[in-house]
Amino acid sequence: MEPGPNKNGSRSSSYKKNKSPLYSSSLDGLISHGLLNSWRAMIRLFKIKDQRKEEAANANGRAPAKKQSAGELRLHKDISELNLPKTTTIAFPNGKDDLMNFEISIRPDEGYYLGGTFTFTFQISASYPHEPPKVKCKTKVYHPNIDLEGNVCLNILREDWKPVLNINTVIYGLNLLFTQPNDEDPLNHEAAAVLHDNPRLFETNVRRAMAGGYVGNTYFTRCI
Amino acid sequence: MFPSRSKMKVKILNWHAVASWTWDAQDETCGICRMAFDGCCPDCKYPGDDCPLIWGACNHSFHLHCILKWVNSQTSQPHCPMCRREWQFKAWEQRRRGFQLETPGQC
Numbered sequence: 001m002e003p004g005p006n007k008n009g010s011r012s013s014s015y016k017k018n019k020s021p022l023y024s025s026s027l028d029g030l031i032s033h034g035l036l037n038s039w040r041a042m043i044r045l046f047k048i049k050d051q052r053k054e055e056a057a058n059a060n061g062r063a064p065a066k067k068q069s070a071g072e073l074r075l076h077k078d079i080s081e082l083n084l085p086k087t088t089t090i091a092f093p094n095g096k097d098d099l100m101n102f103e104i105s106i107r108p109d110e111g112y113y114l115g116g117t118f119t120f121t122f123q124i125s126a127s128y129p130h131e132p133p134k135v136k137c138k139t140k141v142y143h144p145n146i147d148l149e150g151n152v153c154l155n156i157l158r159e160d161w162k163p164v165l166n167i168n169t170v171i172y173g174l175n176l177l178f179t180q181p182n183d184e185d186p187l188n189h190e191a192a193a194v195l196h197d198n199p200r201l202f203e204t205n206v207r208r209a210m211a212g213g214y215v216g217n218t219y220f221t222r223c224i
Numbered sequence: 225m226f227p228s229r230s231k232m233k234v235k236i237l238n239w240h241a242v243a244s245w246t247w248d249a250q251d252e253t254c255g256i257c258r259m260a261f262d263g264c265c266p267d268c269k270y271p272g273d274d275c276p277l278i279w280g281a282c283n284h285s286f287h288l289h290c291i292l293k294w295v296n297s298q299t300s301q302p303h304c305p306m307c308r309r310e311w312q313f314k315a316w317e318q319r320r321r322g323f324q325l326e327t328p329g330q331c
Contacts, residue, residue, distance in 0.1 A: 070257065070266035077258045129256060130297050162305040163294055164255035 071128035075099055078167040088171055100124040103138070104171060108178040112203055116141075116210040116223045120152070120174060122167070132161035133170060139223050142209035144181050144192035148218060152177070153187045190216065247277050249285045255306055256290035265289045280304050281312040 068076070079099060084090065087109050092102045105119045118141055123134040135157055137150040145153040154173050156165055186192030195202040205215045212222030247261045257265050264275035265287040278288040284306040286294075295302040295311055302311040 073259075073266045074257055130293055162303070162308070163290075164305045 069126045071124060071126040072100065074129055075124050075167070081166075082168055082171075084168075084171065085175055087175060100126075104174075106171075106175055106178060108175070111179040112181065112206045113141075113143075113178040113210070118178070118223065122170075129163035129165070132157050132165075133167065135170065135174070140209075140220050141223070142188070142191055142206055142215050142218075142220060143177070144183050144186040144188050144195050145177050147187040151187060153185060245272070247285075249277055250283075251285070254287045254290055255284070256286050256294060259287070261285070261287070279314040280309075281314050282307050282309045283314070 076099060082090065087107050089105050090102060091105070092099065094101055100123070102122050103119055104122065105117055107117045108114055117139070119138040121136050121138055123136075125131045125134070135152050135154075137146050137152055140148060140150075147153075152174070154170075154177060156170060156173050181195060183192040183196040191202070191205070194205060209215050209220035210222070210224050212220065214220075249261050251261065253260050254265065259265060261277055262271060264271040267289055268275035276288050277285050278291055279285045280291075282304050284304050286305075291305075291311070294305060303309060304311045
């Protein structure tokens with residue numbers, strides 16, 4: 001049932017062999033022949049598909065080739081399409097084989113945090129982008145939306161995460177935290193209260209923390 | 225059927241049909257997995273019927289497998305990952321009507 005020129009060279013023989021009730025009148029016959037051929041082509045396509053599936057299954061059984069998870073694939077695209085703001089750098093401390101764990105450093109070029117350098121760790125799960133990246137701030141910072149353990153309060157990292165977001169949008173979100181810290185929904189309530197009631201004092205506190213020193217009872221290491 | 229009285233005898237010896245297909249989506253890639261719509265989601269091997277596209281009532285489209293994974297992972301009412309409107313699968317009839325409305329006078 002091979003469509004097209006067959007191996008023994010006689011083309012018309014296949015036409016005759018396939019004579020079926022579909023070949024009633026001459027014109028109908030032509031149309032049906034065309035249809036039949038395309039059906040056969042489809043059937044062949046399905047066969048090839050099944051064959052490939054089998055081959056793939058066998059290959060999986062024999063050599064467990066290192067297959068990238070869906071999350072890794074997507075992350076790979078995110079990384080290769082990164083368009084970092086000039087304040088931000090990225091590093092892969094575990095080398096290029098581990099893209100799922102990396103660090104970014106932000107050096108704000110305006111606002112209260114101008115001059116400081118703040119490092120964040122990113123942990124990407126295998127179910128990315130259905131789960132947001134886990135982001136922590138490694139640098140101890142006096143900030144209303146980052147607590148002293150490094151937990152970050154950013155809407156797109158929690159309730160507003162959606163899988164069309166990517167690493168780039170998260171990085172822009174983190175940058176925004178430094179240019180526009182907000183006193184609503186704070187993690188560091190003390191810092192938020194100061195920002196709300198006395199922005200001048202807040203500015204002084206941020207400077208003191210970044211230079212390395214105490215704000216209240218908390219010691220901050222230098223990050224300028 | 226032919227306008228002349230003499231019948232023309234045509235014998236087609238060989239016929240090679242080639243067809244191509246593409247999804248009729250607004251985007252090139254799925255917003256969730258970032259893979260091409262004409263390709264398949266990362267969990268599939270073969271595009272087409274094995275890994276179809278699906279439209280939401282908001283007109284955003286995704287790989288069926290990608291949006292199902294997202295919708296099923298949401299504890300509350302799921303939202304479209306693109307526009308955050310409530311996610312509802314678009315009925316086929318609705319979709320056709322939508323296309324007719326979007327392209328008036330194009331017949």
